[in-house]
Amino acid sequence: MIMKKQSHQGFGTYCVHAGHVPDPNYAHLTPIYASSTFVFDTAEQGMNRFTGKEKGYIYTRWGNPNFTEAEQKIAALETHQLHDSQGNPLQAKAILHASGMAALTTLFLSELHAGDKIITHLSLYGGTDELLQKILPGLGVEPIIMDMHDLQRVEDVLKKEKHIRMMYLETPANPTLRCVDLEACIRLAQQYHLVTAVDNTFASPYLQQPFRYGADYVFHSTTKFLNGHGTAVGGVLVGRDVEKMEQHVTKVARLLGGNSNAFDAYLLTLGMKTLELRMQRHCENAVQIANFLDNHQAVSKVNYPGLTSHPDYAIAQKQMKHPGAILSFELKEGLSAGKKFIDRLQLCIRAVSLGTCDTLVSHPASMTHYGIPREQREKSGITDGLIRMSVGIENIEDLLADLDQALS
Template sequence: MNKNNIDFGTLAIHQKHTDGHHAHIAPIYASSTFTFDSAEQGMQRFSGEDPGYIYSRFGNPTTDATAQAIADLETWNIKNLDGTPLNATALLTSSGQSAMSTLFLSCLSAGDALLATPSLYGGTHEFIMKMLPKFGIKAYFLDMTDTDKIEELLKDKPEIKLVHFESPANPTMQCIDIERIAAVSKKYGKLVSVDNTFATPYLQQPFKYQVDFIFHSTTKFLNGHGNAIGGVLVGRDLEAMKTYVHQTHKLLGVNSNSFDAFLVLQGIKTLPLRMEQHCRNAMDVAHFLYNHPEISQVHYNGLPSHPDHAISKKQMRHAGSVMSIELKGGYQKSIDFVNKLQVCTRAVSIGTVDTLVSHPASMSHAGIPRETRLKTGITDGLIRISVGLESIDDLLADLEQALR
């Protein structure tokens, strides 16, 4: 079955997996190691002559099936510049954080530098600031809405090897013009990576714009049910993914496990259906909050008032289901609002079937200095909402009573 000859939703359901017993659903291979028929076969597997499995830290049928399913969705219906179908490969990791660290540590060495947008997930920002310097890797942060400044920096700083950003960004929902940033980065021979967690391949496919790497926290929308921590790193350079990226993944020991991989694989089957409902509910919630007298600002790229609304429409199928809001009355009013919620769930993370509400300044971005946080728009009273699949009437009623 050619992945480019069927609909995205069909591809999400009909995932390939290897099983000699013809299991309908991909089995969970709960085995730490794999046997050899002979000493010679073991030697051939370690040398790469035999592609069979060795040890689950190196590869496992369940985790590989899940990784390839995500790679197929990220490349669905995309062609290379020469008109041939784009293929990519992926590595499933123990978390989104480990997918990110595998990317950075496989592509960057001592003396290299990373260019990133300031608006990032708190864990990513902390890793860049606290861990990369230990490896002799420098970081530059620049607002990526100004392509001229990016080009000037890339021209002046040849040590920059990788350009990285989130779009939409967490939690301000800033959208980066992927096509423009990729084009100027490629002009100077830089690798480009995108955290596509908020959008998923259903809403946005960065590979359309010649991006080199995509990663996700599969914990979020790809899994969709909040029952498995995981990440995935997808790359279009098959040789790089097979060699130095895989080696980094293997030596860091950041592999996923087969149980969590199985849960992600099942979640992917309903991804298009869930994302459609997530987005419908989010749009209704955004309009309700935008018009509410107790709300001073709604950061949601699906609203024309959002500065990146046009970019979002250009590169996303829908605007997504995450937004952030600011209440009149500041910090204390925001905390009171969170405490009064009855239907919405007070928890960090995003992408589960229930609506999750959190306070980034004291939770997901607590490790970032306040001055830095404020520069990226994460105020003390900012509230992030990941809109779930509940009845929209129940959601709006809960928000109304909490705002009262």
């Protein structure tokens, strides 16, 4: 039986147990269902499953027991201890995808049509930015990218632009860690009847729950903190309108064919069991590293929402349980010093992505955001000398020692 939502059940308990259905053969963990298709007892049963009269699996592009467990666990975490307007436990439906970009594509093609516009902000993940600016315009969808800290200006745009259909938010943003006020932005979007979607990848549901503020959709690259071990690429789209998710959005996802696979879903489920424990250590380490870098003579700037010097410190304090495990910084000597620093690292890993147990260091301008024009990058605060760090769960003394020797 799927674990029922009760107020006394903690987030960590959900991480371990939510979504799990006892295996008929009494396996402790859900086995890997490495099957492309599923059999029917009778022709009528097959017909009933295709028409939706009977629940059951048909074909792995349409669903798989490993997908179901991961999806239900993520939906449970994003709605943990939240309630709807009638005071009932909030319900949500998740759809697992092969990548974050696949989940994002399902979101956009489910909600946006030719003639629609989407409003969003500066400093998005590079892939999201390119999808908005290089793919959607070809489908007749126009992005409006602006500073969403000036809510009066945002409202002026909403009053003027009658074809805006969606507000898309990413907070904290990649890689500047800028945060937008979810409560204020979503409330404004609701006044103008917009669909709202939030990329919650950097925070994870442990630190932030966008549904708390009325978001319609929550998006994750599950590759990151949810998986936590760098073992599988994936993405998930979670929606508050369960009927719409089960009907229209599921149809779009199946036809686009961006489904996950049984093995990656199995790895994701295993990773999520330790999400709470990992996030606690990630965050403890990140605070100490941010303070260390902020006081280091070789560092000119640190972007971390937990520092009072960060422009969005107050917003992060308001809507996040903790400022998180990601930071970025610049060295006083710029790009050349940054390259030397990265090359001198001995414990920290030189790699893109984030959210793994080990600390990852990358150079956004030449890696994750290489496809964004330099002028636009710099306008968003992504300079050529910016270094991004995803802080892992290693012992803090070892991480600080590695950073110190690399900066010396």
